[in-house]
Amino acid sequence: MSSISCRNLCRTFHQGDEVITGLDHVDLDIEEGEFVCLSGPSGSGKTTLLNAMGGLDTPDEGEITVGKYRVDKLSKNELAEMRLHDIGFVFQAYNLIPVLSAIENVEFVMQVQGIAAADRGARARAILAEVGLQGLEDRRPGDMSGGQQQRVAVARAIVNQPALVLADEPTANLDTRSAAQFMDLFVALNRQHGITFVISTHDTRVMAYARRLIRMRDGRIVADEQQEPHGMAV
Amino acid sequence: MKRGSLSVVSTLAWRNLWRNHRRTLIMLLAIAIGVWAMIFMAALMRGMTDEMMRNGLNNLPGEVQIHQANYRDDPSVANSMAPPAGELARELARPPVAAWAARVRVPAVVASERDSRGVTLLGVDPASERAIGSLPGDIQEGRFLEDEHDRGLVIGRKLASRLETALGKRVVLMSQDPQNDIADRGVRVVGIYRARLEGTEDQFVYAGRAAVQEMLGIGDRVSEVAVTAHDYRAVDRWYPQLAAAVGQGLEVAPWTELDSFLASYLSVQDGFSLVFMVVVFLVLSFGLVNTLAMAVFERVREIGLMQALGMPPSLILGQLLLESLYLLGLGLALGNLLALASIRPLESGIDISAVAQGMEMMGMGTTLYPALALTDMAMSTAVVIVLGLLASLLPAWRAARLEPVTALNTTM
Ligand SMILES: Nc1ncnc2c1ncn2[C@@H]1O[C@H](COP(=O)(O)OP(=O)(O)OP(=O)(O)O)[C@@H](O)[C@H]1O
Ligand SMILES: [Mg+2]
Numbered sequence: 110m111s112s113i114s115c116r117n118l119c120r121t122f123h124q125g126d127e128v129i130t131g132l133d134h135v136d137l138d139i140e141e142g143e144f145v146c147l148s149g150p151s152g153s154g155k156t157t158l159l160n161a162m163g164g165l166d167t168p169d170e171g172e173i174t175v176g177k178y179r180v181d182k183l184s185k186n187e188l189a190e191m192r193l194h195d196i197g198f199v200f201q202a203y204n205l206i207p208v209l210s211a212i213e214n215v216e217f218v219m220q221v222q223g224i225a226a227a228d229r230g231a232r233a234r235a236i237l238a239e240v241g242l243q244g245l246e247d248r249r250p251g252d253m254s255g256g257q258q259q260r261v262a263v264a265r266a267i268v269n270q271p272a273l274v275l276a277d278e279p280t281a282n283l284d285t286r287s288a289a290q291f292m293d294l295f296v297a298l299n300r301q302h303g304i305t306f307v308i309s310t311h312d313t314r315v316m317a318y319a320r321r322l323i324r325m326r327d328g329r330i331v332a333d334e335q336q337e338p339h340g341m342a343v
Numbered sequence: 344m345k346r347g348s349l350s351v352v353s354t355l356a357w358r359n360l361w362r363n364h365r366r367t368l369i370m371l372l373a374i375a376i377g378v379w380a381m382i383f384m385a386a387l388m389r390g391m392t393d394e395m396m397r398n399g400l401n402n403l404p405g406e407v408q409i410h411q412a413n414y415r416d417d418p419s420v421a422n423s424m425a426p427p428a429g430e431l432a433r434e435l436a437r438p439p440v441a442a443w444a445a446r447v448r449v450p451a452v453v454a455s456e457r458d459s460r461g462v463t464l465l466g467v468d469p470a471s472e473r474a475i476g477s478l479p480g481d482i483q484e485g486r487f488l489e490d491e492h493d494r495g496l497v498i499g500r501k502l503a504s505r506l507e508t509a510l511g512k513r514v515v516l517m518s519q520d521p522q523n524d525i526a527d528r529g530v531r532v533v534g535i536y537r538a539r540l541e542g543t544e545d546q547f548v549y550a551g552r553a554a555v556q557e558m559l560g561i562g563d564r565v566s567e568v569a570v571t572a573h574d575y576r577a578v579d580r581w582y583p584q585l586a587a588a589v590g591q592g593l594e595v596a597p598w599t600e601l602d603s604f605l606a607s608y609l610s611v612q613d614g615f616s617l618v619f620m621v622v623v624f625l626v627l628s629f630g631l632v633n634t635l636a637m638a639v640f641e642r643v644r645e646i647g648l649m650q651a652l653g654m655p656p657s658l659i660l661g662q663l664l665l666e667s668l669y670l671l672g673l674g675l676a677l678g679n680l681l682a683l684a685s686i687r688p689l690e691s692g693i694d695i696s697a698v699a700q701g702m703e704m705m706g707m708g709t710t711l712y713p714a715l716a717l718t719d720m721a722m723s724t725a726v727v728i729v730l731g732l733l734a735s736l737l738p739a740w741r742a743a744r745l746e747p748v749t750a751l752n753t754t755m
Contacts, residue, residue, distance in 0.1 A: 160748050163651070165651050165747045165748040165751070166746075166748040185656055186655055186656065186657075189650065189653050189654065189655040189656070190653065190655070191653075192651065192652065192653035193652070193653025193654070193655075194653070196653075198651060198652060200648070200651065200751060202751070202752075203644050203645075203648060203751055204648070205648075206355070206645050206648060206649065207645060208355060208358035208359055208362060209354070209355070209358075213354070217351060217649075217652065218652055218653060220348060220350065220351040221348045221351060221652075221653060221654050221655075221658065222348075223348060226350075265652075
């Protein structure tokens with residue numbers, strides 16, 4: 110499901126008279142089970158590309174295929190269905206539903222999917238323990254630090270073992286140690302379950318984990334290299 | 344919809360409702376007061392209508408009348424009927440019939456030494472008249488008839504003054520017998536009654552039924568049988584039973600047919616209650632729509648987030664409608680309780696004589712008896728729920744149509 114193919118993607122934004130380039134003729138193929146990092150300066154189009162892959166935003170031009178889905182052709186409901194069942198998201202800025210506790214946020218997607226309460230409760234508890242939030246299950250987002258919220262978001266993205274995880278700056282609020290833990294967790298999930306990861310980051314420590322490193326600038330892919338993942342020294 | 348999604352939607356709806364306590368409480372109070380006003384107003388109207396109906400039906404009298412088929416065209420003694428017997432008598436003896444009275448009702452003339460007036464002579468059996476509630480309420484002088492053999496006459500105050508007669512004096516009662524010959528007899532005025540309307544005092548005179556039958560030479564025949572079940576709104580449900588039981592040549596008519604003014608008044612009242620409720624709700628709906636639109640506006644980002652996570656638009660819509668439904672439901676519960684608490688103690692009557700002179704003209708007294716009815720409570724509930732959800736549809740629909748990425752990016 111998770112092989113991704115982007116053909117000639119263009120996306121511009123209009124702010125008043127100004128035209129801002131988000132994506133500029135992007136061609137990209139990602140195979141099932143790859144572990145990819147998107148890097149590039151701020152404003153280079155990383156978030157825009159991830160949003161296009163997740164069907165959160167429609168490009169002006171071009172085609173995107175994610176597994177069996179022609180993302181640019183799906184209706185709102187079909188997109189929701191695809192995101193619900195096949196993609197785990199970590200967003201850059203706003204991730205948690207404020208009126209739900211940590212564990213409820215993690216369970217949210219499974220609940221909408223209709224997974225039985227006992228099952229999803231156990232899974233959510235286990236994953237929260239794994240990201241180091243044992244004991245904080247019932248905290249609301251407002252009562253957690255940015256790093257803790259980030260962990261909840263990551264836990265929610267992977268709890269269901271989706272085919273594809275799209276993570277936008279997942280380690281932004283984390284210290285080096287936690288960031289390393291997360292990346293180890295991602296790599297393990299990638300190896301054991303073949304989950305495809307596409308992670309955008311500014312962080313060179315994160316890039317070090319990737320087998321494939323894509324650099325963007327001004328909405329274009331300027332480098333696309335295979336590398337030997339070397340992790341980070343903690 | 345899957346069970347899990349239903350429970351997450353209801354959790355979200357309930358918690359979001361209490362996110363802005365103040366706003367929710369104010370809206371709740373507004374709905375509760377609106378609902379209270381709807382029910383209170385309906386109860387007042389119902390009380391007024393009930394009383395007017397009771398008075399009207401007491402004069403008619405009865406909720407259903409049985410006549411000889413030609414009687415209503417020509418209410419003369421020639422068109423009389425035999426008293427109820429057989430199957431009709433059995434129907435009249437069982438519920439829902441609560442009481443009935445067989446009476447003679449003929450045009451007549453009363454003459455005193457000074458003057459004479461055309462009247463309607465009622466030959467009644469006091470006991471059964473009392474049971475259907477058609478006795479004159481207020482005997483000002485003397486007494487009412489003792490039984491159907493009573494040979495006295497009870498007349499209205501107005502008639503007494505027109506005839507310049509008084510209690511204990513003799514007058515002459517004249518009418519036609521079935522052969523169109525004059526039947527007359529001298530009688531003593533044994534009672535003078537007072538009615539709400541002077542027209543009534545002027546028109547109706549009461550004599551013992553047997554005495555009138557004897558004077559007219561009609562044996563035990565009567566002009567009409569008046570029947571009541573003490574539930575005028577339900578008459579259409581039971582009068583056909585009677586219609587099936589009467590023999591040939593008789594006609595059964597419900598009050599709605601006998602007095603079209605009362606019937607139309609009743610439907611106007613029911614319609615007015617509904618209109619009043621809708622108007623109150625329209626005022627409320629501005630607040631409701633505003634509250635919900637604010638809620639959507641404040642939550643644009645999390646709505647976008649939920650959509651981005653794969654919550655389908657229908658569930659977003661459902662969540663906001665449910666939130667609105669919770670608010671409406673709580674407001675309704677509170678409003679109904681308020682109504683119950685405020686109307687119950689007033690059911691014994693509110694004296695409005697100070698502000699309501701002239702109400703008697705409409706067949707109402709100067710005391711209001713608010714009547715709390717389940718139908719009014721149900722009607723206000725239906726109005727609030729149906730219109731409330733309709734009003735909520737627009738903001739909820741807007742929310743469901745948000746583009747996830749635009750919503751997520753909105754900075755607040
Ligand atoms: N909704 C929007 N409206 C207007 N301009 C936008 C919008 N979204 C993105 N842009 C612009 O598109 C360009 C690419 O933005 P994008 O968010 O993809 O960059 P990014 O690589 O994710 O940056 P960062 O590292 O800061 O997250 C930027 O110039 C940005 O200002
Ligand atoms: Mg970004």
